[in-house]
Amino acid sequence: MIEDSRKILSEHSVSITNPRILVLEALLEFGNPITIDELQxxxxxxxxxxxxxxxLNDLKKIKILNEFTSPDNSTVVELILEDHSHHHHLFCSDCGEVIDVELSEEFEIMLNKEIEKVQKNFNFEITDHRVEMFGLCTDQCSNCK
Amino acid sequence: MIEDSRKILSEHSVSITNPRILVLEALLEFGNPITIDELQxxxxxxxxxxxxxxxLNDLKKIKILNEFTSPDNSTVVELILEDHSHHHHLFCSDCGEVIDVELSEEFEIMLNKEIEKVQKNFNFEITDHRVEMFGLCTDQCSNCK
DNA sequence: ACAGTAAATGAGAATAAGTCTCATTTATTT
DNA sequence: AAATAAATGAGACTTATTCTCATTTACTGT
Structure with a gap:
């Protein structure tokens, strides 16, 4: 895991320092989106x-970190790994856990068509999108029992 | 507009006070999602x-106010009116404007099917969802020229 | 309309997330 | 191994939001 972290940093020509390694290790180890509180x-x-x-700002700058706000207003970060394909997020309103979800190919195609339409209607250049789902984990979240 | 505000409050059995009327009026008048800064x-x-x-918390409690965080981390609020149907949001990364967008019926149906699948796969009870799009308004935003 | 009571308000203190400063340490280049 | 630029730690600072508490306002029953 230390080696993975070093590799990630050198691949992006960012100097290899202890804090950066520690943060990357923590993110790699956790493996899921994590709040800054938890990370701390x-x-x-x-x-x-x-x-x-x-x-965290350095990692955002080299585009390997995604940051977003959960519905309870905590900041959540997540590493973007190469094998990590396009996905969306599912939030538990009870325990705050955030889970990655991949939606079907057909759905994504249809979403892109919708985005096309919106671009035209609003004369916008849309660069990114996000689908978020909220609810209650009934027994699957690691935090809720 | 004052009358609309009073009506909204009394319909939700919330006492009618000057600050509440003023806030509702401002939200009704603006008509679009608005940052708290702008509202202030x-x-x-x-x-x-x-x-x-x-x-704002009172209005959230009676479920007539929606709150979310824009990609530049400002808090945005929006009234939920009766004639206001299900919609999503389009953010301009440049000027910060937030625009309501309605997506097609077929898309929403397909999204609901995806949600059904996710509910089953993750043993979640999904209560809400959100589609957000980010980009640059090329000339349509009222804030950008 | 009026007094009594509970709820709402204003002003500013308190809190907390995130940024900034600056003296010191560390990584990288030669 | 020395020189230099970049990164770090500690804590001050900023800013959004919440909290406290004394005062004011809205609603209820008469």
Missing amino acids: SKLKGAVAKSTLYRV | SKLKGAVAKSTLYRV
């Missing part, structure tokens, strides 16, 4: 708060 | 900051 507690104070935010 | 400037100090947030 995984890091157990090993990285200063200011540095953590700087590292 | 429309109110020109007529409502205390703490009261504004309280009123």
Whole structure:
């Protein structure tokens, strides 16, 4: 995991530092979208708060980190790995867990057609989109029992 | 517009107060999703900051206000009116404007089918969903020229 | 219309997420 | 291994939102 982290950094010509490795390791280990709060507690104070935010910004800059806000207003981050295909998010309103979901090919095709239409109707250049679903995990979330 | 505001409040058995009327009027008048910053400037100090947030929370509680975070991290609110049908949002990354978009019936049907699948696969009870699109308004936004 | 009571408000203090500053440390280049 | 630029830690700062509490306002029953 340390080696993966080093590799990710060098591939993006970002200097290899301890805080960056620690943050990447934590993200790789968790494997799912994670709130900054959770990330901070995984890091157990090993990285200063200011540095953590700087590292996250660095990772966003090299486009390997995705950041979004969950419905309960916490900031969630997630690594974008090469084998990580286009997906959307499912939020548990109870425990706050965020789960990656892939939707069907047909659905994505249809969504792209809708996006095309919206681009024309509103004279917009649409660069990105997001589908979010909210609800209650009934027993699947790792946080809820 | 004052009368509309009073009606909305009494229909939801919420006491009719000046700050609530002023906030509702501003939202009705603007007619589109609006950032809290913009809302504050429309109110020109007529409502205390703490009261504004309280009123917005009241409106959320009676389910006539929708709140979400725009990609630039500002909080956006929007009234849910009866004649306001199911819709999604289009954000301009440049000027911050948020526009309501309705997608086609067929698309919504297909999306609901996807949601059904996700519910089963993840053993979730999905209560809500959201489609967000981001991009650049090329000349349509009222804020961009 | 009026007094009594509970709810709502204003003003500013408190909180918390995120950014910034600056002196020190670390990584990279030669 | 030295020189230099970049990254870090610690804590100050900023800004959005919530909280506190004394005062005001809206609603209820008479």
